[in-house]
Every structure is written in structure tokens, then in C-alpha cells.
Amino acid sequence: MWLRNQRCEEVVQNAWEEGKLASLGSMLGSCLEKCRSRLETWNKMEFGHVGDRNTGFFHAKASVRRKKNSIEGIKDANNVWHVDDGKVEEVVVDYYKDLFTTSQPIEFSKMIQTVQPKVTTSMNQLLTRDFSAAEVKVALEQMHPLRVLGPDGMPPLFFQYFWSTCGEVVTAMVLNFLNHDDSLIFCKTSLANCDVLQRILKVYEQASGQQLNRAKTSLFFSSNTPNVTQEEIKQRFGAQVIKQHKKYLGLPSLVGRKKRNTFNEIKEKLNKKLTVWKEKMLSKTGKEVLIKAVAQAILTYTISCFKLSDTLCDELTSMIRNFWWGQKEEDKKIAWVRWEKMCEPKSNGGMGFRQLKQFNLALLAKQGWRLQTKQDSLAYKVLKAK
Numbered sequence: 001m002w003l004r005n006q007r008c009e010e011v012v013q014n015a016w017e018e019g020k021l022a023s024l025g026s027m028l029g030s031c032l033e034k035c036r037s038r039l040e041t042w043n044k045m046e047f048g049h050v051g052d053r054n055t056g057f058f059h060a061k062a063s064v065r066r067k068k069n070s071i072e073g074i075k076d077a078n079n080v081w082h083v084d085d086g087k088v089e090e091v092v093v094d095y096y097k098d099l100f101t102t103s104q105p106i107e108f109s110k111m112i113q114t115v116q117p118k119v120t121t122s123m124n125q126l127l128t129r130d131f132s133a134a135e136v137k138v139a140l141e142q143m144h145p146l147r148v149l150g151p152d153g154m155p156p157l158f159f160q161y162f163w164s165t166c167g168e169v170v171t172a173m174v175l176n177f178l179n180h181d182d183s184l185i186f187c188k189t190s191l192a193n194c195d196v197l198q199r200i201l202k203v204y205e206q207a208s209g210q211q212l213n214r215a216k217t218s219l220f221f222s223s224n225t226p227n228v229t230q231e232e233i234k235q236r237f238g239a240q241v242i243k244q245h246k247k248y249l250g251l252p253s254l255v256g257r258k259k260r261n262t263f264n265e266i267k268e269k270l271n272k273k274l275t276v277w278k279e280k281m282l283s284k285t286g287k288e289v290l291i292k293a294v295a296q297a298i299l300t301y302t303i304s305c306f307k308l309s310d311t312l313c314d315e316l317t318s319m320i321r322n323f324w325w326g327q328k329e330e331d332k333k334i335a336w337v338r339w340e341k342m343c344e345p346k347s348n349g350g351m352g353f354r355q356l357k358q359f360n361l362a363l364l365a366k367q368g369w370r371l372q373t374k375q376d377s378l379a380y381k382v383l384k385a386k
Contacts, residue, residue, distance in 0.1 A: 102209040111207040304363040313356040
């Protein structure tokens with residue numbers, strides 16, 4: 001309702017200018033604090049009925065969310081617990097400062113000699129160019145207006161609506177965004193390969209300045225690897241050996257014969273979503289949107305990489321079907337239409353839901369088609385060599 005009032009934009013503009021003039025540290029933080037303070041005052045003095053009629057339900061949900069997302073404290077490198085805001089900030093800053101501090105690399109020749117040029121000049125220019133203000137604005141527009149609240153309480157809607165006022169300051173703060181990722185390395189288990197890998201990593205460290213974080217490095221051996229070899233390699237790397245397959249990008253790195261146990265977490269995740277939704281009074285339209293946009297969507301990444309068992313697909317489908325017809329716990333509801341009919345397009349009288357078995361096969365077939373048609377891709381070369 002604030003955005004419908006002409007005075008709202010005027011309040012934000014004046015507060016933003018005050019924040020820019022009063023900034024002693026972070027200009028963005030100063031501007032947001034001024035906006036928050038001025039909007040609160042304006043709400044009470046001129047538009048006071050906004051917020052006065054919020055229900056107890058809304059306040060309860062907001063309190064639970066705030067409590068869930070808050071950080072009460074943090075442990076430092078010496079495992080000491082800190083709850084003071086200033087100390088928590090110091091611990092976080094020190095951690096990343098230590099993580100990204102350069103070791104002043106000087107040796108590049110060995111690493112560069114092994115790199116085969118694949119990136120053309122035009123590609124390199126595109127990859128190394130500076131981020132533009134237009135890209136920041138596009139990223140903001142792709143965000144949900146009322147989600148991802150910052151510590152200042154401002155949702156993306158605030159920045160989207162008042163971009164002409166705050167865009168310059170916000171853009172200046174985000175253009176230096178950095179990103180990094182983890183790596184998986186596969187090789188045949190032998191002491192000789194261990195020596196070669198250590199030499200490669202040493203050359204990389206000397207050339208890039210990045211250090212291998214041994215505290216977060218894990219080793220996984222096949223069941224055929226002798227214990228003596230495992231222990232020797234473990235000592236050389238100074239890393240931990242894991243017995244169970246950990247996840248990578250949310251998926252299991254290895255899948256054994258018991259696929260049902262491996263992917264049982266998917267069922268639990270879906271059940272948690274549906275349980276929360278069942279407690280709300282949702283219309284059929286609301287249920288349709290949740291099923292298509294969330295319930296069936298959260299499965300997409302997994303089933304595009306792995307073939308789920310028919311039994312698991314049937315169980316997942318049963319959970320979604322029961323949610324649609326309104327079943328709660330043991331309270332069964334009548335399914336008036338076959339699920340196969342519900343999965344037909346709306347033009348044929350259905351609801352357009354997905355049949356998980358067929359959708360699973362379709363996504364895997366798409367991956368197969370990519371491997372057949374893009375044999376110059378890294379994925380094809382790795383799988384072909386294996």
C-alpha cells in the first residue's frame with residue numbers, strides 16, 4: 001500500500017540523499033538506515049493505519065522466520081563461542097581474510113606449459129570484461145519481489161521500485177562480486193599417481209596463490225584399495241578419509257545398488273513441503289501452482305542425472321496426488337479422476353501435471369542426446385575415457 005501513495009517515493013528520495021551526505025563508512029548501509037528510519041516515521045505520522053491491522057498469524061510467521069534465519073553466535077578458529085555482534089563480524093572477516101590472502105606466487109611457467117589454449121581472443125574479452133550496471137539491474141529484476149530480505153529488512157521490491165534513486169549506490173557495491181567452487185579429482189589409486197597429483201597441486205598453488213584447504217579435503221577409496229595404500233596416501237595429503245559418499249551440488253557423488261536408500265532424502269524433502277502446505281487453506285488454483293512450481297520442480301535436478309526406481313516414483317506421485325485431493329494424515333479423500341488423466345494437457349481436459357516416470361526418462365534421454373551431438377564437450381570426453 002505504501003507504493004500507491006505519492007509521498008512514499010518522496011520520502012525515499014529525501015532519505016537516500018541524507019544517507020549519502022551522512023555516510024561515514026558504507027554509503028549503502030547509511031542510505032538504507034535513513035530510509036528505514038524515515039519510512040517508519042512516515043508510516044506512524046502520515047500513513048499510520050498500515051501495519052496496525054496485521055493479524056497475529058502474520059506476526060507469528062514473521063517471528064518464526066526471523067528466529068530461524070538469525071545467527072545467535074559463531075565459533076572462531078580456536079573453537080571459542082562468540083555471541084557479541086562485533087565479535088561475530090570479526091570472526092567472519094578474519095576467516096575470509098585468511099582464506100583469500102595471497103601467498104605472492106612467482107612460478108607460473110610449469111603450469112602455463114601444460115595448458116592447451118581453448119579460449120579464443122573474443123571469448124577471453126567477453127569473460128574478462130568488467131561487470132556492467134545493466135547486468136546488475138537484470139539480476140535484480142529476476143529476483144522475487146518479496147523474498148531474500150537483507151539484514152536491513154528491505155526486500156528486492158524496494159530496490160526494483162526505487163532503482164532510479166538507489167541504483168547508482170547499489171551497483172557500486174555489487175560490481176566486485178567474487179565466486180568460487182569446489183573441485184572433484186579422480187585418479188587411479190597408487191603412490192605414483194599420488195606423487196604426480198601432489199606435484200600438480202603444488203605447481204597450481206605456486207602459480208595461483210591459492211592454497212589447498214586440507215581441513216576440508218576428503219579422500220575416498222574404492223573397496224579394492226589396500227589399507228596400507230590408503231593410510232600412506234592419507235598421511236601424504238594430510239586429509240581425512242570418508243567411508244560414506246558425500247554429496248556434490250546436492251547430489252550423491254556415487255550411487256550403489258540400493259538406489260532407494262540413496263534417494264530417500266528426496267521423499268523426505270517433498271513430504272516436509274507438502275506437510276506445511278496441508279496446514280494452510282489453499283484453493284485448487286493455489287495447489288496447482290505449488291505442485292507445478294515447487295513439488296515437481298524440486299525433483300527436476302535429481303531426475304535429470306539419475307534414473308529413479310519405479311517404486312520411488314510411484315510413492316512420490318502418491319504423495320502429490322493425496323495433497324491435491326486434500327488428504328491429511330490418515331484421512332483419505334476420494335480421487336475423482338485418474339492421475340493419468342490429470343497429467344494430460346489442459347486442452348485435453350487434464351491439469352498438465354507431470355508423470356514422474358516419463359519425465360525422468362525424458363530428461364535422461366536429453367542428456368544422452370547431448371552426449372551424442374556434442375562430442376567435443378568435457379562430459380563426453382570424461383565418460384568416453386572411462
